[in-house]
Amino acid sequence: MSETDLLRAEFPLLAANPGLHYLDSAATAQIHRCALDAVVRHETGCRANVLRGSHRLAEAADRAYDAARTSVARFLNVASADEVVFCSGATAALNLVAHAFGATLRPGDRVLVSQAEHHSNFVPWQMLRERAGIALDLLPVTASGELDLAALPRLLSPRTRLVAVTQCSNVSGAWTDVAAVVEEAHKVGARVLLDGAQAVQHGPQDLRALGIDFYAFSGHKAFGPNGIGVLWARGDLLAGLPPFLGGGGMIDEVAIEASSWAEPPRRFEAGTPPIAQAVGLAAALEWMGGLDWPRLREREERLCADLIDGLLAVPGLRLLGPPASARRAPIVSFDIAGLHPHDVCQVLDHHGLALRGGHHCAQPLLAAFGVDACSRASLALYNDEADVAALVEGVAAAVRTLA
Amino acid sequence: MSETDLLRAEFPLLAANPGLHYLDSAATAQIHRCALDAVVRHETGCRANVLRGSHRLAEAADRAYDAARTSVARFLNVASADEVVFCSGATAALNLVAHAFGATLRPGDRVLVSQAEHHSNFVPWQMLRERAGIALDLLPVTASGELDLAALPRLLSPRTRLVAVTQCSNVSGAWTDVAAVVEEAHKVGARVLLDGAQAVQHGPQDLRALGIDFYAFSGHKAFGPNGIGVLWARGDLLAGLPPFLGGGGMIDEVAIEASSWAEPPRRFEAGTPPIAQAVGLAAALEWMGGLDWPRLREREERLCADLIDGLLAVPGLRLLGPPASARRAPIVSFDIAGLHPHDVCQVLDHHGLALRGGHHCAQPLLAAFGVDACSRASLALYNDEADVAALVEGVAAAVRTLA
């Protein structure tokens, strides 16, 4: 068996569907066996609420939940597990920042987002603008969908409090030059929030090296369970933010007249957290931490280049993203003149190829590309040459079927 | 095997721990086998993002997610599955109301909560008061912790827009006379939000009969997965509310200048929802829907009465809640003069009894009882006479150990 076959065998859904070409990992990556096993083991072995109950199950649940925080901190290479806030997903994490950090902004303060953002890192800032009277600035994209960093200096001002950008576009696959963003943003005293949703399935992160202030991602895109996500923020920053949601677990003391708040991270985790999901996510991240990423990344990049080459041979096909030669993630979006992506993806599904067609929750970026919808193939570590070949052949078949 | 033994066998954790007396279901109920199986089946059989992808897995995931909504609607006996909003838990659901409905309130409007509320139905309203300049009124409790409904009429005013109360206290076990609350509240035009977190593990609900406007509960207290909860609201009401969180899936159209919102329920479900957890919750609720509830409830009530009788024989023990003769849920909190609940629960754990000692996220209610913390035993359908006997004996042993 090839290395990829061995990898696929560790993903129950892929193992059970040998004929499936799963090319929709940017929407949801398949769950690794160890993550599912960890959820089941937790729910059948030490299911209890956290928040320091003193019976054995509760202690075991507390321990498992704390350990999950430590695993996340290790995966992100951050200073302390106390900087890790568990949420229900990347969207919840981004909204948390828009509310908690947003509450520290004043009318006239500015937030800069890019036109490449997923709706989850765009709409919360539009809503903050309505709520708080801040101004929202837009970093444009280049013709290939990359952030136009040349425009950054003139879009930043001393009133810019936050630059919120994606680490990797879920449509174009373009990686952001984070160091350049951080350097410019910090010059004017703005914080940097990085939406890591698309980055985490391509390997562990080194947030300390990136020098950012906030980071968000989802478990289901990191081979972990659904219903869990992470907000990371620098400890000093987190300590100064008010809570977002109110409820059990986030308080210091509740009195009828007023309440006071717990220290981070609990201040930002109101209610019973997704405990089993945190444990499952930790298992996935620990597993990822043990892989040979330089090799895997090299293979992902090669497959991506092959895929782009193969697709560009299809008449009328336009690539929506940087060329194969660019530093890019294996997310390949395309438009075929005269064919609608729903129809294209429907035919591809018929050939065992799971792709997604639509606006991919990135309407501003699609507007920049001049399309309403597109087809997207996204590769992860379990994809191989056979998937790429099947897709190139499948697209040709779709053109024949639909023409 | 007794009926309860058969039931216990359906709960993997209880089946694996025959010596355990699990009396902490008010914090987290154990997960039913069918719910866990449904999660695993979903994650290994049709894991994909929802939001109408057209490949087969995505269609299967959409179907499963829609079906879960229908199961919840059936469990709650509500008019339409479109009134069911999936959240990460009861706390998230309550905060959603505090933000979305809260956004429709004006300074000077009033919200009435009770002193029996869990922090999750108390703190969000304190936070709304700070945010929106509303007034917060407090419905007092009687000496046994029941809502003092005699005080209700004078606490309501034409400015009262919402009455937010628990259906069942997580400390005292008192059931709220919902009909009386609804009648008075609707007289002044106020909406009624019912916190059903503690009610759902005691059987299916009939929200139409209750006549309320909002309902919230968590999956992990209904024998379902962790990380999932439900907000139900009347369709006409939901249609008029602005969204709370922004992101993928909740939009109609995103443009750079402004965005517009999807119809309910999606308007309130930003980002990838907890799909597998919704499917697991649906399995648990369908299972519950097939049980003989009059019988189960009768047994829960009998066990509760026996437990209260047994405990009251312990010198210095005080029951924090209505007497056994009252209409109450099998949640039995108590204080033993001179002994701290942490110590009591620690000794009980040593005897295989899983109870929780602390403030149970209900500091206002505990203040009304004049204590900082208490011990709580909570019974669910898998508890039996042996659990009750062991607890009565265990408490006596704790007194001996700690005296």
Place this chain on the structure above:
Amino acid sequence: MSEGLDLYQESIKQMAAAAHGHGQLASPDGEAKLNNPLCGDRVHMQVALQGGRIAALAHQTRGCLLCRAAASLLGARAAGLDAAAIDAATNALEALLQEQAAAPPEWPELAMFRPAHAHPSRHKCALLPFRALQAAVRKTVATQTTNSPGRTGHVRS
């Protein structure tokens, strides 16, 4: 040919390509814009009514083949029908998609959408133009009823 994917029969492709009714009316009595937020499909439907019946119809449709075929079918067939007939056709299409019901005798062309039964995510694509026409007609009737001097006729604005 469709290589075994009967969703894309020639009849669907031809109907979509024909784009009957594509365009805009000079002076519509009413219109409706509907979109499917999950996929970005959009239909802008305009109608002119005469005595409660569709005198003219035009649409601008951006969407997949199913959506465009459905819009085109309406462009070809909806003239002369009243609100009740449009509702009946919409219900028939829904039944056909959801329960594989047969196409009604008045609308044999609906049969071309039957293979979509197996693809629930596509039902909305085919239904969108029908719903847009329903909305446009309903709005127009409502306005004309309120604005008209009597209930028996109406004045073009």
Place this chain on the structure above:
Amino acid sequence: MSEGLDLYQESIKQMAAAAHGHGQLASPDGEAKLNNPLCGDRVHMQVALQGGRIAALAHQTRGCLLCRAAASLLGARAAGLDAAAIDAATNALEALLQEQAAAPPEWPELAMFRPAHAHPSRHKCALLPFRALQAAVRKTVATQTTNSPGRTGHVRS
């Protein structure tokens, strides 16, 4: 006896019951209030310092036996110690709870908390009075250093 639960040895119970240092100082130099929001335990610790050493200490403690025993132990033993010694004792207790380290020779009584090693949820209970004392001493030293005319002495306010 403890019926096999060695957490509740007589030494712990007696130490808690003795409640050494329970009460309030008439004129404390500094104080700290700490609580454990997860369980509601509270310690209000007051100190008087003399030349950087604890001259007097009083506490009001609401909590479990472990918390009260720890507060009482400090009430009995902390007089005469400086900030460094209190820090060392706190670290020793933490190591004993977390890694089953031995009690240091200066604080043999800490051994009574060793059985709590097996119960992580209770570690904070025993540590709370120590942390409160650390905070009270640290705050007092900081204030006295800033307020004092020179760095060698201090003026009672």
